[in-house]
Amino acid sequence: MVMPNLLLTLSVWLVAGNLVAQATYYRHHRYVPHFFRYREHSANTENLLPDVSNPVPEVSQPGVPTYPEIPEVFHPAPEVIHPIPEAFHPVPEVVHPAPEPYYTPEVHQPVPEAFSRVSTIRVFFGIMFDAGSTGTRIHIYKFIQKDPIELPVLDNELYHAVKPGLSAYKDNPEEGGNSIRQLLKIAKKTIPEEEWKKTPVVLKATAGLRLLPEDKANALLKEVREVFDESPFFVPSDSVSIMNGKNEGVLAWVTVNFLTGHLYSNTRRTVGILDLGGGSTQITFLPKSKKTVQSAPPTYIAKFNLFNHTYQLYTHSYLGNGLFAARLATLGALGADGLDWKVFTSSCLPKKFRENVTFGGTTYKVSGIPDGYAGYKLCYYEVMKVIKGIVHQPYELKGNSIFYAFSYYFERAVESGLIDASRGGMVEVRDFKKRAKEVCNKMTKYRAINPFLCMDMTYITCLLKEGFGFKDSTVLQLAKKVNNVETSWALGATFDFFRNLNIH
Known part of the structure; x- marks a missing residue:
């Protein structure tokens, strides 16, 4: 009886050991959905984690200023909204803005040590002026940051604009x-009051101020700093500046490729x-060919x-080649004197058109050619001299x-009927050329929409073809927003502020 009992015990022990081994195998090799694997903490992302705790001394030293907690970095990982196939889509989810006012997220109560990884939801804001x-x-x-070991994700953007530009107030x-x-009032209504002192406010000026004399540009920047200082928001030491053209192109590229x-x-x-502003235009892309890098000017x-x-990007900003500056250059008005009596004419304008145009705080008299010719070919010839x-x-x-x-690529495509304003759309370079011809040959029809539409559409066509050298078949995705966020350099500049990209 001893031997059968021993054999039975040994068999049970072997079977139990086999079951434990299988359970251990399946626990370590079970299928994990792609989006869960993506969000797991890894060694590659460890040095990107923000210092969310950032403790501030409980007792402040007399005479020693305390600074608000500033998050260091954002992570572009998509926020998983639905555990369905959409969660596998590579485009990040940008949640639509919540109804105002924003409510402070509920702070979780302390939990047992076994569940110590559960943490509070952290919400923070950033204000960027363009x-x-x-x-x-x-x-x-x-x-929003849902856990200290996870990186923050973009929840939404509120956007508002006023005209004219800051450069119009040069005097x-x-x-x-x-x-x-006026715009800061909107920020105060949007951001909860308890977050004001923690929210950085930054203004970066572009071509409008780059085109101004240095003393006038500095006077405007000084005034903005004083306005920021009297606001309740956190004002960094470098909060007001003129951004160089290279950074403008790079940060716009960061924004679009993030979104x-x-x-x-x-x-x-x-x-x-491709960004077409009023005073400058930018082109930025990631080269696929070494020849592109080797043949380009080092700057x-x-x-x-x-x-x-x-x-390593190819990027350049052409100051004076933005849409409004190019209009004046086409007319021969940019930098001209005798503005009180001179009238600048162009075959790109309707024959009976005559108007005063203000750009950068300066007013010009412009007109069509009443007894001359007008149309696409003559306009193209005039615009070519600018490019x-x-x-x-x-x-x-x-x-x-x-x-x-x-x-303005998007704006003029909408005005000319090339795309729908609500959806944007994909067009080829040749589509701009075709529509420019139609607009220029029917200036009277389009005058009510925009008397400069012929000149603008011709300039865009010429810039793309004769300037940058795009083929007629090159595809352009025209967009004002991606995932409900503006396509501009502003989001990229916010990344740059929180985590210096060291662009060089």
């Missing part, structure tokens, strides 16, 4: 400051950007680090890379 040549825009970004800085106060999901994609398939190549990747030999043509633009085009 002081452009034709208007000043405020971007208010709301970010009256105080009024320029009032335009900023389209390309910055954290392993494929490195990014999209290029056209920019490097920076973001999310554990080093990017030919000025714009560098990158080597690989004759390929099939997709570019996102926004700002």
Whole structure:
């Protein structure tokens, strides 16, 4: 009886051991959905984690200033909203803005140590002013962090704009400051009062102020700093500045590729950007060919680090080639004297058109040619003089890379009926040329919409073809927003503020 009992005990022990081994195997090899694996903490993201605790001394030292907690970094990982196939989509979810006012998230009560990873939801904001040549825009970004080991995600953006641009107040800085106060009132209504002292406010001016004399630009910047200092928000030491053209292009590229999901994609398939402002225009893309980098002027190549990747971009900003500056250059008015009596004419304008045009605080008299000819061919010839030999043509633009085009590319495409304002759309370069011809040959029809539409559409066509060297078949994605967030450099600049990208 001893031997059978021993054999029975040994068999039970072997069977139990086998079951434990199988259970251990399946526990470590079970299927984990892609989006859960993506959000797991890894060594690659460890050095990107923000210092969420950032403790402030409970007892402040006399005479020692205390500073608000500023988050260091954002993570572009998509926020999983639905555990269905949409969660596998590479484009990050941007949650639509919540009804105002925002409520402070509920803070979780302490829990047993076994569940110590459960933490509070953290909400914070950032305010970025875009002081452009034709208007000043405020971007208010709301970010959410659900756990200290996770990185924050973009929740939504509130956007508002006023006209004219800050540069229009070059002779009256105080009024320029009032335009900023007007926008700050919106920020105070949007952001909870308890968050004001923690929320950084930053203004970056672009081509409008770059075109001004240095003393007038500095007077405007000084006025804005004073307005910021009297506000309840956190004002960093470098909160007001003029942004150089290279950073404008790079940060717009960061914004668009973040919103389209390309910055954290392993494929490195990014999209290029074309930004057409009032005073300048930018082109930025990630070169696929070494020849593009080698043949470009050294100042056209920019490097920076973001999310554990080093990017080397082709980027350049053409000051004076924005849409409104190009109008004046086409008319021969940019930098001209005798503005009180001179009338600047163009065959790009309706024959009976005559109007005063203000740009950058200066007024010009412009007109069509009453007894002359007008139309696409003559207009194209005039516009060519503004572009030919000025714009560098990158080597690989004759390929099939997709570019996102926004700002006045989008606005004029809408006005001319090329795309729908609510949806945007994909067009080819040849579509701009075709519509420009239609507009120029029917100026009377389009005059009520915009008397400069022929000139603008012809300029865009010429800039794309004769300037940058795009093929007729190059596809452009025209967009004002991506995932309900404005396609501009502002979001990229907010990333740059919280986590210095060291663009060089």
